[in-house]
Structures are given as C-alpha cells and as structure tokens.
Amino acid sequence: MQLYNKLSAKERAVLIEKAGKDRLTLSFYQYAKINNPQEFRDQLFLVWDTLDVLGRIYVANEGINGQLSLPADRFQEFKSHLDTIDFLKDIRLNIAIEQDNMSFLKLKVKVRNKIVADGLNDDTFDVTNKGVHVGAEKFNELIEDNDTVLVDMRNHYESEIGHFKNAVTPDVDTFRESLDIIEEDLKEHKEDKNLVMYCTGGIRCEKASAYFKHKGFKNVFQLEGGIIEYTRQIKENELENKFIGKNFVFDDRRAEKISDDVIAQCHQCGKPADVHTNCANDACHLLFIQCDECKVEMDNCCSTNCQDINALPYEEQKALRKGQGNSNDIFKKGRADYLPFKKDLRNIYDSLKKDKS
Ligand SMILES: [Zn+2]
Numbered sequence: 001m002q003l004y005n006k007l008s009a010k011e012r013a014v015l016i017e018k019a020g021k022d023r024l025t026l027s028f029y030q031y032a033k034i035n036n037p038q039e040f041r042d043q044l045f046l047v048w049d050t051l052d053v054l055g056r057i058y059v060a061n062e063g064i065n066g067q068l069s070l071p072a073d074r075f076q077e078f079k080s081h082l083d084t085i086d087f088l089k090d091i092r093l094n095i096a097i098e099q100d101n102m103s104f105l106k107l108k109v110k111v112r113n114k115i116v117a118d119g120l121n122d123d124t125f126d127v128t129n130k131g132v133h134v135g136a137e138k139f140n141e142l143i144e145d146n147d148t149v150l151v152d153m154r155n156h157y158e159s160e161i162g163h164f165k166n167a168v169t170p171d172v173d174t175f176r177e178s179l180d181i182i183e184e185d186l187k188e189h190k191e192d193k194n195l196v197m198y199c200t201g202g203i204r205c206e207k208a209s210a211y212f213k214h215k216g217f218k219n220v221f222q223l224e225g226g227i228i229e230y231t232r233q234i235k236e237n238e239l240e241n242k243f244i245g246k247n248f249v250f251d252d253r254r255a256e257k258i259s260d261d262v263i264a265q266c267h268q269c270g271k272p273a274d275v276h277t278n279c280a281n282d283a284c285h286l287l288f289i290q291c292d293e294c295k296v297e298m299d300n301c302c303s304t305n306c307q308d309i310n311a312l313p314y315e316e317q318k319a320l321r322k323g324q325g326n327s328n329d330i331f332k333k334g335r336a337d338y339l340p341f342k343k344d345l346r347n348i349y350d351s352l353k354k355d356k357s
C-alpha cells in the first residue's frame with residue numbers, strides 16, 4: 001500500500017505532458033470534527049492517488065483544507081467520492097478560473113494541528129459564532145455603504161497585486177498580526193460600522209469573523225467563498241466587478257487575473273508590474289514583484305548578491321549554504337529593505353477619514 005507521493009515534480013510534469021489531458025485546479029475547505037486525522041488522511045490519499053489527484057491538503061481535528069488539481073474527466077468520480085464523506089457531501093468546490101495543468105505536481109496530504117495556521121487559541125472564543133455570509137450581489141451593496149469598513153484579511157504580498165476598491169489592506173506578514181491591528185484601528189467603531197471582510201477562498205474569514213464578534217464588533221460580514229467564488233458569481237450573474245487586479249493563489253500559478261488593472265509595481269525599477277518572482281538563489285527564494293526587463297537583467301534574482309551566488313557552480317552554492325536552514329518557505333517572506341519599490345500598504349484609516357472630512 002503506497003501512502004506517499006513517490007514521483008519527483010519533474011517526473012510528474014513529464015507524465016502530465018504525455019497524458020495530454022486537461023486538468024482542473026480547485027480548492028475547498030470544511031471545518032468539521034475529525035477524530036482520527038491520520039486515518040482519514042490515509043484513506044483520502046489512497047483514493048485520490050488512484051484518481052490522479054495532485055495538490056496540497058491539510059487535515060486536522062478541526063477539519064480539512066485542500067488545494068488540488070485533477071484530470072477534468074475524473075471530476076465526477078472525485079465528486080462522488082467526496083459525497084460519500086458526511087461533512088464533504090455537496091461541499092462548494094472553488095474551481096480556478098485560469099487553468100494550468102502544472103498547478104500542482106505532487107499529492108501531499110498532511111496532518112496538522114490546524115487547517116490554517118491562524119495563531120489563535122480557539123478555546124478562548126466561540127468559533128461557531130461567525131459573521132453573516134454574503135454573496136457577491138449583497139457584498140457589492142454593502143461595500144458601497146458609507147457605514148462600512150471593508151477589510152482585506154490577507155497578507156501584504158497578496159493584497160499588493162489585487163484587492164477590492166476602497167479596501168483596507170493591512171501591511172502584515174501573518175493573519176494573526178492583522179487581527180490586532182484591525183481591532184486597534186477600528187476600536188471606536190465596533191458598534192456603528194459594518195465590518196465587512198474577505199480573503200482568497202473564505203477560510204480565513206471563518207475564524208476572523210468569529211474573533212471580531214468575540215471582541216465586540218456588532219455588525220460583522222464575510223464574503224462567502226472569498227474572491228474566487230465572488231468572481232464566479234460576478235460572471236454568472238453579470239454583476240459589476242469591484243475587484244481590481246489579480247487574485248494571489250497558493251499554487252504554481254501564483255495569481256489569477258480578475259481585472260485588467262495592474263496595480264502593483266516592480267520592486268526593483270518601479271515600473272507597473274504584478275508578477276511575483278521567487279528569487280532563483282536557492283538560499284534566498286524571496287517572493288517579490290519583478291517586471292520582465294528586470295527578470296532578464298537580474299537572472300530572476302532579487303539582488304546582485306543573489307545573482308552572484310546563483311551564478312556559482314552548484315557545489316559551491318551548496319557549500320555556502322551549509323549550516324543555514326532551508327529557506328523554501330517563500331510565502332513567509334516577500335519583503336527586503338533593498339527593494340526600493342516595495343510599497344507600504346498600511347492605509348487602514350483612509351476609508352474612515354474620508355467620510356469624516
Ligand atoms: Zn523592473
């Protein structure tokens with residue numbers, strides 16, 4: 001019985017290429033009580049491996065959070081399998097707009113303490129007392145209301161390339177950090193403003209909305225299914241799109257274009273750009289925005305220093321890295337003092353100041 005991925009990303013890419021079949025990229029999550037996450041994880045792996053599912057899935061006592069891809073012609077089988085599991089029956093699957101057959105190259109199903117590393121102690125508040133879930137149409141109405149503060153619950157490198165018009169985009173590296181900043185900045189408005197929040201697929205708002213209610217906010221709303229589901233509803237129901245730029249996603253595609261606006265700039269030269277580069281130096285892997293010209297000039301690196309190291313023979317690079325930890329954890333970064341055009345996104349009071357003046 002094989003319970004773990006055995007192929008390398010490269011070998012997998014060749015197989016996908018050879019198969020020549022369209023793949024679907026999708027994501028879903030569910031908070032549910034799972035008593036034996038390891039056993040559940042093994043069952044999922046066995047079935048999904050036979051369906052040629054690839055992706056990154058977290059399983060915990062509190063539920064499941066998955067981002068994955070699978071051959072389009074096996075979608076029904078996959079769906080039928082989900083329907084055999086109580087808490088996944090008829091679950092909303094967020095299907096990606098831009099398809100990329102190479103969005104995932106391994107199947108990794110991992111048991112974790114939590115399905116989102118939210119840094120919260122869930123015992124201190126009622127996680128089931130959530131905000132009001134709203135769809136795209138109601139959301140559009142709410143965010144035009146003068147008594148609404150719209151908050152982006154994602155991190156700086158996500159909101160930098162795309163966000164809703166007039167949203168507050170806290171300049172944070174982690175979800176946990178944003179909670180305190182938002183609470184502090186909006187403490188005068190716990191009762192008189194609507195706190196409306198959104199994130200990529202809705203999962204972060206599930207906890208955030210309960211947390212803010214616990215902290216005394218009276219009118220808390222969250223965008224159902226996040227930006228992904230919003231975009232789908234906008235298209236299906238021909239509603240006005242109020243999202244500008246790109247939606248950052250956590251797979252190899254990195255982002256989906258939602259509107260044609262390019263709202264960010266190259267961190268190296270300042271030109272309009274919204275494509276993230278993962279610095280080619282294996283000891284760095286900084287995630288930053290780089291335009292096509294700088295990409296060529298800098299050999300996909302974030303600095304001349306990284307460029308020099310990256311140009312060394314592999315063995316020499318390895319020797320230099322010795323003793324340093326693995327820095328593959330790229331999404332934790334996305335900041336460096338030497339990038340002159342990395343924007344400060346802290347604009348939390350803007351929307352409030354506007355209607356006072
Ligand atoms: Zn540039």
Ligand SMILES: [Zn+2]
Binds near residue numbers: 279285286301302303
């Ligand atoms: Zn670098």
